[in-house]
Amino acid sequence: MRSNFIGAYLSWVMDSYDLGAVVITATILEKVFYPTFGLLGAVLPIIFTVVSRPLGGLLFGMLADLQGRKKALIVTVLGYSLSIGLTGLLPGYYQIGILAPVIVSLLRVVQGMFIGGDVSSSFTLAMESVSSRRGLYSGLMQSGTLLGFVLVDLLFTNLARSPGFAVNGWRVIYFVGVIPAILALVIRAKVSEPRIYLEAPKQYPLKGLSPLIQTLLVMVGFWVMIYAGPQFIPVYLGEVLHLKPQVYGLLALVMNVVGIPSMLFSGFLSDFVGRKAMGIAGVAVGLLTAIWFYASGHPSLLSMVIFGFGINLASAITPSYLAERFATFSRATGVGFSYNGAFIVAGFTQLFISQLSGAMPVSMSATVILAVGALLSMIGLAIGPETLKVSTLPTS
DSSP: OHHHHHHHHHHHHHHHHHHHHHTTTHHHHHHHHHHTHHHHHHHHHHHHHHHHHHHHHHHHHHHHHHHHHHHHHHHHHHHHHHHHHHHHHHHOOOHHTTTTHHHHHHHHHHHHHHHHHHHHHHHHHHTTTTOOHHHHHHHHHHHHHHHHHHHHHHHHHTTSTTTTIIIIITTTHHHHHHHHHHHHHHHHOOOOOOOHHSOOOOOOOGGGTTTTHHHHHHHHHHHHHHHEEEEETIIIIIIIIIIOHHHHHHHHHHHHHHHHHHHHHHHHHHHHOOHHHHHHHHHHHHHHHHHHHHHHHHHHHHHHHHHHHHHHTGGGHHHHHHHTTSOOHHHHHHHHHHHHHHHHHHTHHHHHHHHHTTHHHHHHHHHHHHHHHHHHHHHHHSSSSSSTSSSOHHHH
16 A cells, blocks of 8 residues: 555645645735735735635535546646646736736636645545554655645745746746646556555435534634744745745745654654644644744744744644544545635635734734734644544554
């Protein structure tokens, strides 16, 4: 089943590259497509991308539960690759007027659906294909998010030095995002359905979603923290602190690189102390480092290292924790909608920050919203079981 995990992991890495492209170029997209919106224009592409994820998670999760993890994975990989490529071809506001923000917003919505669907299939496929050290593999799987961000950050930082980057050079980042379409062919050839899925009795997926309210609460908290923290950093550094793209691109790169060993460390520990305990501890550490980061003023490489390590600890448990909460016949639907359904609330995190910043500094408004997320995730984890001991997935 090694090829299953690798295929799912690579799909998630490139899915995250596509999402990271929207995040790291947010201030440029604002100038190209939303030039009259200010800070709101910088966060709208991110909001449109994430708010459609719940529908994608539900629809493609049901497809994965009813028709197989492999089929759903191929469809979502092709979908998010095509969406980002079309974004790179789209003329700006000063070329086609109001059609530019309308079309790019629609493309963000479509891409968000396929990104949400990829979670349902890739996370479920990966976790069903491992039976030991699932916490460590969970940390590795979730760290694929950051590897995707690192790849796009590296490309962004290098391209940002070239003349005309803000005019058309940024489009290269989006064209590179089409490459994962090739991965669909690899998945079709190498990936197989997990044995646990093939042997499990099939039922209608919606019948097995009783843990959903609790898992949604956990994920709303996790994602509010992430979108008020690391996902807000490029906007914060570029729009608020007015750092140059090559500067904030490097700082974001450092933050994401450090997050990878953080997630591996957290996942490893969760195999001993439990998912629930590691999640609660990670939330606490993440909140403390975020408070310190936003209060420290001008960022440095050291502050980005500390912030990047602390804020990423909690979410490393996500793939294993969610997979262990749902029965096999509804697992992809439960995982996909828990992970993505949280964006019904968390997807507006940066809009909340933008609105709250009218009454207080942006750094303080980001801290307040992040703290709300931390509280929600702690409550959600506290009322749920310890899945290392009580799990719907067998271990060896």
